[in-house]
Amino acid sequence: MKRIAEASAVMAEAVKLCEPQVIPLYPITPQTHIMEELANHVNNGELKAKIIRTESEHSMMSTLIGSLLAGSRSFTATSSQGLALAHEVLPIISGLRLPAVIGVAARALAAPLNIWGDHSDVMDARDTGWIQLHCRNTQAVFDTTIQAFAIAEKARLPVMVIMDGYTLSHMFEPADILSKTEVSGYLPKFKIRYQLDTNKPMTFGPVGFTDTYMEFKHQLKDAHEEAAKIISEENKRYGKMFRREYGDGMVEIFNPSAKQVIICQGTTAETAKLTGACVIHVRCFRPFPFSQIEKACRGKDVVVVDRAYSYGAGAPLHMEVKAVVPQARSAVMGLGGRDIRLEDLQMILKSKEKELWVDNYGK
């Protein structure tokens, strides 16, 4: 049913329909509305889940480990400094191959203190072994959240469902919400291969000495290669059931015949469509869809929009793209919530600069 709601509430609605049993939480702007809504759902009896209020994001993310190992589907959400504080736990979750799903309302990192949206926090977490899925509108937030549980549990990898802080997390717009029956028809019952069981004691997360650590990490690398296939399959299966697909699951390509290409992530992909250029929305940042991007960009003028920067090196999305599209130019935009206007996107298409920082406030 089509309803109008805030994207954060829509994510909470999707999570509710996936019936997690445990939700550890710690508030941080601009993610807070997701947790508020989930707490409401639990409070009014629509969702039978245990909410655990923790004293920090580090504890919140650690609680996920316990609840998942105990065999419960679990969810949490965070942003910015929260994700940064939880960072230490992120590779533990992927290393333990736990199917955690978290929502991230992507936000800038301090200093200077800034509560608004960009991709600094999620780029900071890109090497932690998590799958990273970006959403370009409220409908995508709903669909991606549901798919994320299926992907995580099949790939045995944790997934971050990312929406632009404020620009999307606080966007109030229509979305088609599925029924409980529809979601149960899509999402299999929660299952975990190895779980805490007093009848069958096991050790989780022991020391990986020099003779085994590398093998574990090799398996994680292979798991990500496998995950790319699973993401595509789940996107297709979801599309077949509910008639909404997101490209091949990894990338979405709009207006492919245009000579110029804008590669970006999140809501920018929507506004960019109005420029008339071909728009490649990199829905999945980890694993990274190198071959799809290379194929779509052959012989074209390409500009990559980043909302984060790897200081001393370059813009993270651009660096990945450049590996397969050497002619790709870089445009750094929208840091700390700076508006990415249609005019700015038109301007970067015209520019010939190899790297452009669009910091033209009020111009």
Add this chain to the structure above:
Amino acid sequence: MLEIKLLGRGGQGVVSLSFVLASALFNEGYHTQAFPMYGIERSGSPAMASVRVDKKPIIRYDQVYNPNVFIILDVTLVKEYFEKLKSAGLVIINTKNKPEDFKLPKACVVRTIDATKIAIDATGKPFFNVPMAGAFAGLTKLCKPESLYKAIEEAWSDKGAKVIEANKKSAKVAYDKTLPEKGSLKI
């Protein structure tokens, strides 16, 4: 596409009003979008929100810069904001004063309504964002009172029937007090 900008102060219900308007216009069958422009929230500091309305799906996620309609909840913000304003269509101000009391660019059509009084009379409290929604509906005729009532019911579903009924009344009084603008706005 029609773009609406709302201006008020933290605590006056600017963001709620943007949601109510988007929701009411959604009930009319339009594609709508509402979003706040948050600062670090403090009661009393200027707060802004925007609404977009279109017949086709909206695929823009940048801010609204040149709105067709301006709704101003707090009259003390008029001067400060309009010095920077390049263009505007319909400007609706919550004030006891008359439109001619405001020196705004000639392109603006100014309409005033004492929403604070309407709200206090109807609800006993200065929830003046609701009559501003009523005034918008009355001036533009883009949504029927029924669509607005439904939006009010959804927005304040947790506040109980008494509050909702009082606010519906408050919206209706403002709706009836405002006359439609001749052919000024189209989506």
